[in-house]
Amino acid sequence: DGGITQSPKYLFRKEGQNVTLSCEQNLNHDAMYWYRQDPGQGLRLIYYSQIVNDFQKGDIAEGYSVSREKKESFPLTVTSAQKNPTAFYLCASSLRPSGGAEAFFGQGTRLTVV
Amino acid sequence: QQPVQSPQAVILREGEDAVINCSSSKALYSVHWYRQKHGEAPVFLMILLKGGEQKGHEKISASFNEKKQQSSLYLTASQLSYSGTYFCGTEAGGSQGNLIFGKGTKLSVKP
Numbered sequence: 001d002g003g004i005t006q007s008p009k010y011l012f013r014k015e016g017q018n019v020t021l022s023c024e025q026n027l028n029h030d031a032m033y034w035y036r037q038d039p040g041q042g043l044r045l046i047y048y049s050q051i052v053n054d055f056q057k058g059d060i061a062e063g064y065s066v067s068r069e070k071k072e073s074f075p076l077t078v079t080s081a082q083k084n085p086t087a088f089y090l091c092a093s094s095l096r097p098s099g100g101a102e103a104f105f106g107q108g109t110r111l112t113v114v
Numbered sequence: 115q116q117p118v119q120s121p122q123a124v125i126l127r128e129g130e131d132a133v134i135n136c137s138s139s140k141a142l143y144s145v146h147w148y149r150q151k152h153g154e155a156p157v158f159l160m161i162l163l164k165g166g167e168q169k170g171h172e173k174i175s176a177s178f179n180e181k182k183q184q185s186s187l188y189l190t191a192s193q194l195s196y197s198g199t200y201f202c203g204t205e206a207g208g209s210q211g212n213l214i215f216g217k218g219t220k221l222s223v224k225p
Contacts, residue, residue: 031211042116042201042217043156050211059116059214090155092213099210100144100163103203105155 006106021076023091030097032074037088050097117204119216131190134219136202138183145185146203197223
């Protein structure tokens with residue numbers, strides 16, 4: 001089955017540690033996205049990538065980093081510079097890098113930093 | 115900049131209608147609508163493109179006023195399954211691929 005997979009579903013980390021969230025898709029989509037979801041804040045864009053080896057910052061990129069070495073993979077690293085990393089993280093992909101295509105979402109990773 | 119959704123929340127009885135609005139301060143290329151149930155991933159409902167093209171589920175209807183940079187989602191004869199949080203997403207002209215979402219509208223449908 002084609003889809004977008006995020007792992008793990010739940011993640012616990014100690015404050016000050018970097019952590020990497022996985023996102024893989026087998027839909028052959030060009031565009032991939034990372035969003036952060038907090039109660040009452042909607043989905044806020046962290047980074048997006050329209051093609052391999054290229055990505056752009058979203059509205060809240062500070063404290064996060066990404067890579068896009070393969071079309072199917074777009075991992076997100078939450079660094080120790082992110083002041084409030086506890087949140088629900090959603091990865092998405094869409095067919096066309098030029099936009100205008102529906103986004104497919106993964107099931108999310110809930111990150112808790114203690 | 116996030117698009118603005120209204121209302122923030124709405125409660126309906128089964129069979130009633132609702133309208134959710136989305137507005138942007140930028141000229142838009144597209145407007146997307148998604149529904150998210152608690153603890154689940156958002157699910158695509160509809161996309162409306164500049165120029166009039168639309169794609170979405172048969173039972174969902176929406177409008178897109180390009181001049182006013184506004185879109186509305188129309189939910190008619192609501193069912194219990196319509197409950198959830200509705201998000202509009204926008205792509206500004208010249209920034210296609212940069213999909214920004216609003217804060218959401220929480221819809222509760224009661225028997």
